[in-house]
Amino acid sequence: MIAEIGHFALMLALVVALVQSILPMAGAARGNHSWMATAAPSAIVQFLCTAVAFGCLLYSFSVSDFTVINVAQNSNSLQPMIYKVSSTWGNHEGSMVLWVLILALFGGMVAMFGGNLPPTLKARTLSVQSMVAFGFLLFILATSNPFERLNPPPIDGRDLNPLLQDIGLALHPPMLYVGYVGFSISFSFAIAALIEGKVDAAWARWVRPWTLLAWIFLTAGILLGSWWAYYELGWGGWWYWDPVENASFMPWLVGTALLHSAIVVEKRDALKTWTILLAILTFSLSLIGTFLVRSGVLTSVHAFATDPERGVFILALLVIAIGGSLALYAWRAPALKGGGLFAPISREGSLILNNLLLTTACATVFIGTLYPLLLDAMTGDKISVGPPFFNATFVPLMIPLIIALGFGPMLSWKRSDLKGVVQRLQFALVVAAVVTAIAAYITWGRSIFGAIGLGLSGWLAASVLIEFGSRIGIGRASAGDVLRRAVGLPRAAWGMMLAHLGFAVLAAGATGASVWQDEAIQSIKPGDSITIANYEFTLRNVDNVRGPNYVAQRGVFTVKEDGTLVATLAPERRRYLVQGTDTTESAIYSNGIADLYAVLGEPQGQGRWIAKVYFKPLVPWIWLGGTIMVLGGIVSLTDRRLRVGAPTRKQAPTPASAPAPAE
């Protein structure tokens, strides 16, 4: 019964989405206010319908209703409740329901909180949002019904893929989806603006908080996924440039560019067409990512669907959405009026450089990800493009980005004086030089890139702090004054400082992880030790333990540094009983600066085991830095400007935005 209610709610949502796609759009075109006014209530109803559907599915999973095929195939009555719940989205059908739920959620939020939007813009935005929802609801109902019944029901379910039975992966998909799918609302705003033929500072202010919200969740989702790969896969890496990872990283890169270019639209009324294009591209990359991971063209833990019919359906949606929006862009964008002028050396100029570097970096990731698929389709040759490719293309583009990022926030709008900025950043140059020298000394003979990477991170962190310090008057004003200024500073300025600082910390972590780790693999028996980088890992014993739906062998390692105990690590080898699959659970001790990491390998007989241990300096900084970036986003989102500062759109252009030819 519950499953039928869910199925029915999805159909209702489809009908509502159809109405919402057409009526407000037509109303906006004909100036019919009552038609336009249907947009907000129908967006809320659409959200409620999809929420009911998702709730029903969640319920079926939580009570282990194995008469539903989807539950029987992806859950098991022995799973802990949290993994029963996360099984809801740990499969193709359920994850698509989550997809439309988040689409509808963002539509509903704009309907609820977008009271100050001009009626036509609101109607058109919600209408476009609903068109996307309609396509995906149709996809679910036509090819991926999650509520299909099974008769007779099995006694127990097939269990969730054991690799997904982990807290990191329980939270990763919803986070990632809120980010990924959240960019749909920037897309809808962009399409609506193209139809209206008007983009101005007010538009940018409406779009930015939604983009920022999506960006925060996408960043957090990618971080969680990376963290999961780090401790769950047991290979000790944090980023593999796997196509599936790239699929979520590409929208992040362009979405980050979008966040920055929207600032230029808001402050200086320039870069409008470019910003619109970025909004379209960001969501298009989200759609491409969905296609890549859901169509089965890639083999990975995420590829639930290997049904070609589904792949073709998503591909068709993709072509319509991306093709349609780009066609509209080509037709309407030239009509948008250009805005403020600026010299190349200026805040605007630096933000353009940021955008160029981020989008170019995204393009290299795009080529590296899709070229193997294309080559396979055209010639049948199978190739793989791995980390060496991305290290040779992506990393060189990040170096100028970090250098420029030190200068950017110091430059003034319109026209700036680079020499003066360099003078003010002298201290950061000193910091960079000192850090580089120290890093080079410590790691002499290993890799020059470690010293360069850390030097760049030092440069960025120092210049971010100098910029922030000069804003709050450190060195010029009294302590009380500095405090007052710091409190009075717009939250957006705090957010920018945190996000950029987080990036510096993350860059340092990534550098450490890629050039300085130590590792050893040995066959040992209890009592034996492996020593790396001054740490002595001793295997004490191996026990058999039992979990709710698995059995495991747990090795206990003690780690000593110069004879004193620093950590006890207990990695496991688990066998999940239902699917009969083995997983490796690594054990990690982190002191905030470096990680000690141990993995228990296969038994060798005669009480011997393969063990792999790592010393990973700076790796914790990757997540620390990412978390600071997320925090920066959150702080920036609470800026009052984004909440109350944009109630009205300027009626007539002020003299400042002088009439000018199209940009």
Place this chain on the structure above:
Amino acid sequence: MSATSTGRTPATRKKKRLYAVLAGLTMLGVAAALVLTAFEDNIVFFYSPTDITQKDLRPGQTVRLGGLVEADSVKKADDGVTTEFVITDTNKTISVRYAGLLPDLFREGQGVVTQGTLGSDGIFLASEVLAKHDENYMPKEVADALKKSGNWKETEK
């Protein structure tokens, strides 16, 4: 905006756009150069055992070798860390040597993808044994290679 800059609008605007376009083109050029050189050095081809015996590999060329792990072929060396096994596409076989932790899903009779170099003694020295976590654990490349050699059975997945 000041009156002077408004007066200079057309020329400045064109100039500004020229700068932006030039910067964009430069960036594209740099990216194209990076991508092309990286492709030159870093593309890794996937071969089945049959392919690899037919191709002339450069000495030291990194390739991926995939197929089924032959039954009863997995042996541990005395150091306890090095594993030797045979990869087959049911047509030809190649011996593989690998020092490291095998992925959880590594089993005899199942599909596997390894990355490494072919030694002059004909033994493939793997630097990586890849675990692509497909739940049926049949890497796509391996499935396609088996289909090509006519040994693909639907039941195998």
